[in-house]
Amino acid sequence: MSTEPTVRPGRPFFSSGPTSKFPGWSLDKLSTESLGRSHRSALGKGRLKYAIDLSREILGIPDDYLIGIVPASDTGAVELAMWNMLGARPATVAAWESFGNVWIQDAVKQLKPSNLTVLEADYGEIPDLSSIDKGDDIVFTWNGTTSGARIPDADWIADDREGVTINDATSAIFAQEMDWSKLDATTYSWQKVMGSEAAHGMLILSPRAVDRIENYDPEWPLPKIFRVKKNGKINRAIFEGATINTPSMLATEDYIAALEWAKSIGGMTELQARADRNAAVVQEWIDATPWMRNMVSDPAKRTNTGVCMVFQGEWYDSLSPEDQAGVPKKIVSMLEERHVGYDFNGYRDAPPSLRIWCGSTVETDDVAALLPWIEWAYAEVKASHS
The missing domain is CATH 3.40.640.10 (Type I PLP-dependent aspartate aminotransferase-like (Major domain))
Incomplete structure (x- = not known):
């Protein structure tokens, strides 16, 4: 079994709606x-x-x-x-x-x-x-x-x-x-x-x-x-x-x-910049992860808010459609149980996927902290099928 990461998102809120409150909200x-x-x-x-x-x-x-x-x-x-x-x-x-x-x-x-x-x-x-x-x-x-x-x-x-x-x-x-x-x-x-x-x-x-x-x-x-x-x-x-x-x-x-x-943070210029930074962190990780790809193949058409990604690779492709659908569900469930990341499963009508909200109220450090946990959970799910 793989070792769990040690760094957790400070705010594990990655739902695409309702989305995370702004930093410091109370x-x-x-x-x-x-x-x-x-x-x-x-x-x-x-x-x-x-x-x-x-x-x-x-x-x-x-x-x-x-x-x-x-x-x-x-x-x-x-x-x-x-x-x-x-x-x-x-x-x-x-x-x-x-x-x-x-x-x-x-x-x-x-x-x-x-x-x-x-x-x-x-x-x-x-x-x-x-x-x-x-x-x-x-x-x-x-x-x-x-x-x-x-x-x-x-x-x-x-x-x-x-x-x-x-x-x-x-x-x-x-x-x-x-x-x-x-x-x-x-x-x-x-x-x-x-x-x-x-x-x-x-x-x-x-x-x-x-x-x-x-x-x-x-x-x-x-x-x-x-x-x-x-x-x-x-x-x-x-x-x-x-x-x-x-x-x-x-x-x-x-x-x-x-x-x-x-x-207070600079209006639209900073709101857009925050979302761009968050989405860039996720895309860099997708590019470096052979078993994941962005659902959108054309970079010019990729969002900077709800980034959607689907699984690929020999192991995943060998699974039945039912087992494929279970992979993102299991990953999200494991991380929710550990209070690492909430509500980042793909939409129910979409292909089996993960969807990480990268909008303006999300902190880049929290997005970066979530990604190693997804890697760990994926390895655990894969090992459970072996």
Whole structure:
């Protein structure tokens, strides 16, 4: 039997959502003045507006874009955009992993707009996005949360596009630059890159998106939590601190604390640099490990947040599919039992894999400390099959 490593991650939190809290986080860092107060009070609305304003500042969102806090996490934000905007013109929905496929199912089985094109690619790949007609509305996921494949840039989106773009950015934003000029509806949730609490989504609308919403009424009904118009115009109160339904002020304060931490370390420049450093450590280890490879073969398309890796080699390839699926599960279980690393198994719909969250709230030393433990656990699992 091999010898266990001696160095442990100081914070063994490698889940891809909810992700690790920022370094130094504790409950006593949260402001509690708004708790027990109405979210409609001047104080409540002020804190919600502060969260919006900090988000704009850190992300560099243009002044003429609207930012709103909406229900149901990133899922609610994406579906709100789809339900309000699709159907006005031909549409393309592109996906290369689990969550993007949810948006395909929404379009194909629920909304059923005419002139719908579906673009799909296997895990680790990205479809030919340059084939999308500039007249189409486009729904896509910037970063494949469950595959680790991201778009390198938004150059494939036409500057003179006629349709709107709906961008699910939840596992990319705060760690990867967004080309706001190409994005009309962008969504994310607090519990991804910033490691905050779940249930709330962010919806960022360009002037083109606002124009679409104000001048188009879809054929399908809109649930209350998707309604952002009032008297035929966008309800701007939603983007100034009012909300469609009751938000958690405790979750809001947690998000504000994360944003203030991000600002204190240097904002987007340092947030992206932290994720880049973490992902580089993992990739260097993958390159030096013959029985592991990145799920994404093209380095330009590899994420710097949820790095996904699959097993390879003669021993692993000789296993039955059931035993192959058991390898990452056993590794994660062994390290969780030892409190070395939590929740870094691959997504349930993905190929058998490990997925290490390398986003901005994770410390590089903790990522580096986890990797020898994976080597040790792999050797133990392999020896148990001998």
